[in-house]
Amino acid sequence: MISKKDNNVADTNSENPTETLFERVLSESYVVPPVSSAHRNRLAQLATEADFRSSHPQAKPQASITSRRNPLTNWLTASVLVATAFVGVGIYVIFAPRKASASDALILRVTSAAAKVKTAHILEWRPFNGTQEVYREAWYSAEVGKTGAWCKKGYAPYKGPYTVSYTNLWKNGIAYYYSATAKTVQIDNTQYFPSLLSASDRLQRLYEADLSGRVRILPEAMVEGKRAKRLLIELPNSRPDTEPAFYHESVPLRAIVAVDPKTDLPFRTETEAYHNGQWKLVWVEEAQYNLPIPTEHFDHRFPGSQKVYSVDAQKRFSQQMRATMAKSYRVAKAGRFHATLRYLIGTELGDVYVLYSLPKGSPLPKVLLRDQTTRTWHYMGGGRVGRIVPELEQRWIQPDGERLYTAWFRNNEPMTDREGGGWKIHFHFGEVGGGMSDKVSPVWETSVSGAVPPDDFSREIVWESAEEIASACRNRAEAFRDGRWKADIGLLRIALTGELPVKQRAIFWDSEATRIERTAAELRKSLPSNRAQ
Amino acid sequence: MNNSLTANSLRTALKGIFQSHTQNLSPTLSARALAEQYGEVVFAYTFRRIGHREGAEDVSAECFIAAFQNLRSCPPRPTDSTNNLISHDPIRAWLLGIARRKLADYWRKRKRHSEVSWEGIPERVSSDCTPEQIALRAETQAKIRETLDRLNPDYREALLLRYADGCSVSEVALILGRSVSATDSLLQRARAAARIASGDYFSEFE
Numbered sequence: 001m002i003s004k005k006d007n008n009v010a011d012t013n014s015e016n017p018t019e020t021l022f023e024r025v026l027s028e029s030y031v032v033p034p035v036s037s038a039h040r041n042r043l044a045q046l047a048t049e050a051d052f053r054s055s056h057p058q059a060k061p062q063a064s065i066t067s068r069r070n071p072l073t074n075w076l077t078a079s080v081l082v083a084t085a086f087v088g089v090g091i092y093v094i095f096a097p098r099k100a101s102a103s104d105a106l107i108l109r110v111t112s113a114a115a116k117v118k119t120a121h122i123l124e125w126r127p128f129n130g131t132q133e134v135y136r137e138a139w140y141s142a143e144v145g146k147t148g149a150w151c152k153k154g155y156a157p158y159k160g161p162y163t164v165s166y167t168n169l170w171k172n173g174i175a176y177y178y179s180a181t182a183k184t185v186q187i188d189n190t191q192y193f194p195s196l197l198s199a200s201d202r203l204q205r206l207y208e209a210d211l212s213g214r215v216r217i218l219p220e221a222m223v224e225g226k227r228a229k230r231l232l233i234e235l236p237n238s239r240p241d242t243e244p245a246f247y248h249e250s251v252p253l254r255a256i257v258a259v260d261p262k263t264d265l266p267f268r269t270e271t272e273a274y275h276n277g278q279w280k281l282v283w284v285e286e287a288q289y290n291l292p293i294p295t296e297h298f299d300h301r302f303p304g305s306q307k308v309y310s311v312d313a314q315k316r317f318s319q320q321m322r323a324t325m326a327k328s329y330r331v332a333k334a335g336r337f338h339a340t341l342r343y344l345i346g347t348e349l350g351d352v353y354v355l356y357s358l359p360k361g362s363p364l365p366k367v368l369l370r371d372q373t374t375r376t377w378h379y380m381g382g383g384r385v386g387r388i389v390p391e392l393e394q395r396w397i398q399p400d401g402e403r404l405y406t407a408w409f410r411n412n413e414p415m416t417d418r419e420g421g422g423w424k425i426h427f428h429f430g431e432v433g434g435g436m437s438d439k440v441s442p443v444w445e446t447s448v449s450g451a452v453p454p455d456d457f458s459r460e461i462v463w464e465s466a467e468e469i470a471s472a473c474r475n476r477a478e479a480f481r482d483g484r485w486k487a488d489i490g491l492l493r494i495a496l497t498g499e500l501p502v503k504q505r506a507i508f509w510d511s512e513a514t515r516i517e518r519t520a521a522e523l524r525k526s527l528p529s530n531r532a533q
Numbered sequence: 534m535n536n537s538l539t540a541n542s543l544r545t546a547l548k549g550i551f552q553s554h555t556q557n558l559s560p561t562l563s564a565r566a567l568a569e570q571y572g573e574v575v576f577a578y579t580f581r582r583i584g585h586r587e588g589a590e591d592v593s594a595e596c597f598i599a600a601f602q603n604l605r606s607c608p609p610r611p612t613d614s615t616n617n618l619i620s621h622d623p624i625r626a627w628l629l630g631i632a633r634r635k636l637a638d639y640w641r642k643r644k645r646h647s648e649v650s651w652e653g654i655p656e657r658v659s660s661d662c663t664p665e666q667i668a669l670r671a672e673t674q675a676k677i678r679e680t681l682d683r684l685n686p687d688y689r690e691a692l693l694l695r696y697a698d699g700c701s702v703s704e705v706a707l708i709l710g711r712s713v714s715a716t717d718s719l720l721q722r723a724r725a726a727a728r729i730a731s732g733d734y735f736s737e738f739e
Binding site: 018019021022023025026027028029030031032033034035036038039040042043044046047048050051 | 563564565567568569572573576577580581586590593594597598601602604673674675677678681692693695696697699724727735
């Protein structure tokens with residue numbers, strides 16, 4: 001006869017009523033939900049990395065995992081990686097998750113391979129409305145400060161000859177922005193231009209990423225006739241950097257990156273945006289590596305009658321803009337919609353911030369800035385139309401009971417003649433069905449030029465927004481210098497292993513922060529005169 | 534002597550069983566296999582002690598990170614002659630031991646063990662249960678959890694490992710760092726304490 005005690009010890013509890021009772025009661029009282037797919041993926045990613053590291057002992061040890069927190073904040077990983085890979089390689093960068101998922105073994109290999117690339121040739125095309133348009137062709141070199149990048153923008157049937165609209169060239173630390181249509185070239189020698197394949201550039205793009213996103217590994221598949229490993233990068237809410245204001249608000253984005261299993265280099269990425277209930281392909285990038293760069297692409301002696309502008313043109317433009325529009329605010333009406341232009345900020349970087357308000361319940365308009373002299377669009381919203389400064393909106397501003405919005409126009413187009421001629425802000429209400437080249441016919445369109453409200457809050461807006469931007473840039477630089485980035489982004493160190501000493505890597509951030517700080521100071525000085533007007 | 538096996542003889546027997554199985558080990562598990570085979574086990578372990586998914590997943594992930602970094606110390610997995618897993622699983626015990634330490638770190642950071650609340654798990658309701666029965670059952674289960682929370686932590690942990698997590702006594706012993714006989718004694722005292730603390734809930738067959 002086996003005693004009760006012995007029965008327990010022998011782990012044969014099936015016929016012991018006491019054991020059975022405790023087992024039943026406790027198992028019923030401690031019901032465990034099934035493991036979530038997110039957690040399962042998380043463990044799989046950790047395991048993949050661990051296996052990778054065990055087979056690659058030279059790899060650095062893994063950083064500690066961060067807390068799960070908000071799933072949207074898990075971003076700076078894969079995106080950054082892919083960004084690192086692609087960015088580094090010039091392919092359009094799309095972010096990386098912030099936590100351990102960024103350490104996915106495949107991404108590590110991609111990043112590592114990208115860091116060894118000498119040159120990259122990127123072809124980007126955008127299938128708007130079913131057409132295939134070459135949007136950008138670019139060559140990148142890994143040589144820092146010498147031969148940077150050359151890129152052409154133009155439109156044509158895919159893989160056919162196309163008309164070049166713009167050429168941007170970075171060479172010997174100088175940037176040339178050449179407009180083939182206006183036959184002008186802007187020369188900017190005041191900024192630090194690292195090679196777009198450098199660790200510095202990759203780092204910057206990582207920081208520019210939203211730091212929230214997800215990356216998954218998809219099953220291998222044939223891509224363009226080639227066997228490929230695939231990464232899926234998901235951005236729950238992002239702003240596709242396509243045509244100006246192509247999307248009014250943040251939309252989910254996802255990118256499928258095809259990686260050559262032989263070289264571990266990404267050779268094709270397809271980015272889709274979720275719009276009107278379906279995924280829509282918005283752009284494709286194809287990459288080739290280590291090809292000899294055609295030297296003719298790096299000739300800065302551009303043809304045609306040229307006008308050369310320095311960055312002083314941007315500063316003058318900023319002053320002109322404020323002077324021209326510092327009269328009174330304007331209300332733009334279009335049908336049953338209206339928008340009120342509250343303030344306009346032009347920075348010496350050439351960026352323009354349009355602060356406008358809308359009645360509650362009003363749809364967000366598409367906002368465009370237009371130069372009446374040359375009838376061309378000089379500023380692209382880059383999809384960044386919307387509430388860029390939500391804190392300010394919440395804390396400060398409800399002018400006339402309306403909600404305040406900010407449209408940020410990045411200066412990524414050549415500056416042309418700004419002497420004479422005015423500027424107009426266009427508001428398009430209604431469905432937007434395509435990009436700039438489609439001449440979308442909005443339901444409602446209106447325009448307004450200039451405005452500075454005499455109220456005190458306008459000053460607060462300017463100060464706060466400018467300082468906030470400067471603060472963000474400072475934080476980036478400081479986080480980089482004092483090592484805080486290590487806690488944020490496990491992968492960053494991989495992006496940084498190489499080319500540049502730490503101090504040099506921080507230059508770009510430092511420089512940018514300083515420049516925007518100056519802008520804030522300048523705005524402060526200029527405000528009294530504005531108010532006097 | 535069969536009806537009066539001593540703890541020592543049992544330990545010897547278990548050791549013999551283990552040694553016999555070590556001659557038939559499966560290959561060392563990769564990290565991925567470890568995560569796939571034991572992900573649910575570790576999550577269930579942490580969830581039963583934390584009571585909500587977020588914390589359980591975080592601790593579980595921490596546990597696996599530590600495990601992956603120390604794969605060399607992962608015990609081999611014994612199988613029987615037909616290559617089936619045997620009930621005593623040293624890998625599970627090894628992982629749960631790590632999870633136990635990570636759990637201690639988790640509580641140390643929060644310093645509020647008593648404030649844990651059990652995350653509601655939707656119950657599968659059969660058609661023959663009335664809403665009153667469902668509510669009564671939920672209340673009973675909550676009281677049982679409260680009862681275990683009031684027990685000596687060692688008692689609570691031993692009971693949960695044995696009856697909720699489904700560990701064998703030898704696995705419980707490994708996880709708690711005790712001998713098998715000491716663990717057996719601990720379980721007996723824990724059951725007695727639970728009966729006293731809970732009233733009728735554990736007295737059905739007494």
